[in-house]
Amino acid sequence: MPPTRHQTIKDVAERAQVSTATVSRVINRTGKVHAKTAARVTRALEELGYVPNAWARAMATDGSDLMGLIVPDILNPFFAAIYSGLNETAKHRGLAVWMVDSGDNPEKERQALHMLGRYRAQGIIITPAHPAANLAAIERIGTPVCLVDRRLAKNLWDLVLIDNVNGARQAAQLFVAAGHQRIAIIAGPQDSTPGVERLQGFVDALAAEGLDMPPEYIKFGDFRQESGFSLARELLALDAPPTAIFSCNNLMTMGLLQAIHSYPGAALGETVAVIGFDDIPISTLTDPPLTVVSRPMKEMGVQAAKLITARMEAPEKPQETVVLGPQLVIRGSEKIAGLLRWI
C-alpha cells in the first residue's frame, strides 16, 4: 500500500511539458488543443494514474455533481428502491447520489440537511420526517428540492407522490366485494401525507358502500413493524374482531402477519383477511399469498431525478407534481374461507 500523494494537474503538466491550463483543457475537452500535445498530456495522465479532485473542481466551477437523497429509513426496501431509480437516472446525467438516513427523526434530518449543505449538494431529494419540523431549513436550502412520497406544510417544491386515496379505495372495494362487513384498518401517523390519505381513502370508500367504520376498528400506528404487531393483536382481541384488516405500509404488514400467525385461533385466510399497502418479499410465501396495493417504487426515484434535473436547468419554472398510480395485486389473502356462506 504505497501511500503516494494524489497526483495533481500540476504534476501532469510538468510531466507533459505543458501548462496546467492545457491539461485542464484536455481533461475536460474544452477549448482547442493540438492533437500531439493532447496525446502527450493523455499519456502523462495515464502514467501518473491521475484522479481529478472533485473538491477543487467544484470550487473552481462553483458546482459539483453531487446530489443528496434523505430518507427516513435506509433499511426499508421502499426507500432503497427509490434510491435505485434515482441513482440510475442521475448517473446518466453525470450526477452522483449520496443517500443519507434521517431515521424519520427531525433532529437527525436537520443534521443530514446540514451535512449535504456543507458538501454543497446541487439538489436535494427528500422524504421529510415531519410536515413542518424542518420547514425553515428546507426553505433556506437555496438549491433545487424535490419531495418524494410525503408533502410538507408549504407547497413550494416539486413533488413525486402516489395516489394513496385511490390505492386505499381499491383495497376497500375489494374487501367489500369479498363479502366482508367487519373491516378494520391499521393506519399510519396522521401528520404524514400517506398516513392521512390512505386512511381517508379507505374510510370514504367504505362509507360509499354503506359501511361505517366503528372507532375500535381504526388503529393508528407509526409505520413500523412493532406497531403493526401490537395494533393487530388489539384488533384480534376485540369481542367482535374484524374479518378483514388493511395495513397501511409494508413494515406494519409484517407485524400484522406476525400477530395473526401467533394469535391463538387466528389464521390468515381462515378467520381474517389481509390487504397490505406496498408489496413485500414474502407476499408470495404466505398462505394464501398476500394481496397488496403495489406501487412503482423505482419509478418514483426516476421521476424525482427528472424533476430535479429539470429544475436545476430552470430554477424559476412553476412547481410541478407527479402523481403515480398504485396497482392492486390480487393474490388471495383478501378473502376468508367461510365468509361467502354467511352472507
Add this chain to the structure above:
Amino acid sequence: MPPTRHQTIKDVAERAQVSTATVSRVINRTGKVHAKTAARVTRALEELGYVPNAWARAMATDGSDLMGLIVPDILNPFFAAIYSGLNETAKHRGLAVWMVDSGDNPEKERQALHMLGRYRAQGIIITPAHPAANLAAIERIGTPVCLVDRRLAKNLWDLVLIDNVNGARQAAQLFVAAGHQRIAIIAGPQDSTPGVERLQGFVDALAAEGLDMPPEYIKFGDFRQESGFSLARELLALDAPPTAIFSCNNLMTMGLLQAIHSYPGAALGETVAVIGFDDIPISTLTDPPLTVVSRPMKEMGVQAAKLITARMEAPEKPQETVVLGPQLVIRGSEKIAGLLRWI
C-alpha cells in the same frame, strides 16, 4: 425559494468587522479569540445562516471527513445493516459515510472506487464484488481500506469477517441431530470467501459425522433469490430428494422457501427441513418458524469503523483481522415431522 448565494467566511468577516482568520478561529475553536469578538462573530454567523463549505475546508486542510462504503447490493438488508453500524460509529468520530452500490459487478465497482477517489474519501470500506477484479485499483487507493465479509486475493487490508466455517458446521450438526440422512446444500459462488467457507464447513462437518454428500445434493447459486428458487426445485425434483436443505445466504433462502411453497407435495417441516444462513424478516412467520445461522450484521459495521479509524491514525500498523462469531437460532424448521419415527 430565494436562491441566495451561499454565505462565505468573508461575508461573515465583513459583517463582524474582523478578519477571515478570526472567523475561522471561532468556527473551529482553534486559537485564542477575545470573548467579545467571538460573540460578534457568532452573531454574524447566525444572522447570515452561514454553512461552512466542506470542499474548501478539505482543500485547505488536505483532508475531509468523508468515508466511502461500497456494497454489492444496497437492497440487501445485510449490507444496509452494515451501513447502519458503520455510520453510527463513524458519526461519533465526526466522519460522514457515503454508501455506494457496486451491483456486485466489477465494472460498477471500479466506477464506485473512482468516484470516491475523485471525492478524496479518507477511507474506504468495501465488500468486494470479486476477489481479483479490481485488485490493482484497490492497491492504488492510497488511503486506508477495510474489507468486510469477503477477502481479496491479496491479504493486505484490515478485515472484518464472520466465522463461516463454524456457522455452517453448526447447521450441519443440527441437521444430523434431527435425524436427517439426506442433506443438501445450496451453496454460494465459489470465487467468494463466504461461498467457499460455508460449503466447506458444511461438507466437512457432515463428513465428520460419517455422512458423504453426493454431488447431486450440492448446488451452486449466486446468492440471489432466483438461484435459490430454481436450485431448490432441482433438489425437490430428484428421485431421492433431500429431507434437509441448507441455504447459504438470506436471498437464496427466500427463493428456497418460495420453491418449497409452490412445489407439489413439498411442505416445510413435513417433507423437507431448512436452515438458512442469515436471519430474514420472515423467519418467525413461516410454519414452522425458520432456523437460521445468524450473525451480528450491525456489529460488523461497527468493527469496520473502528479498524479504519485506527488505521487512519496509524497507517503503517500491521494488518488486522476481526472475526465475529455466528449464532445458531433454533426455531423448528431444522426438523421434519415424520423423521424420528424412521430412524
Add this chain to the structure above:
DNA sequence: GTGAAAGCGCTAACAC
C-alpha cells in the same frame, strides 16, 4: 494553440 495569472472558500503560518 498555449501559457500566465486570478480566484473559488478556507486554513495556517507568520507577523504585529
Add this chain to the structure above:
DNA sequence: GTGTTAGCGCTTTCAC
C-alpha cells in the same frame, strides 16, 4: 488577540 498572506487543485479569462 488579531490581521496579512500564502497556498490547497482546479478552471477560466485574457494575452500572446
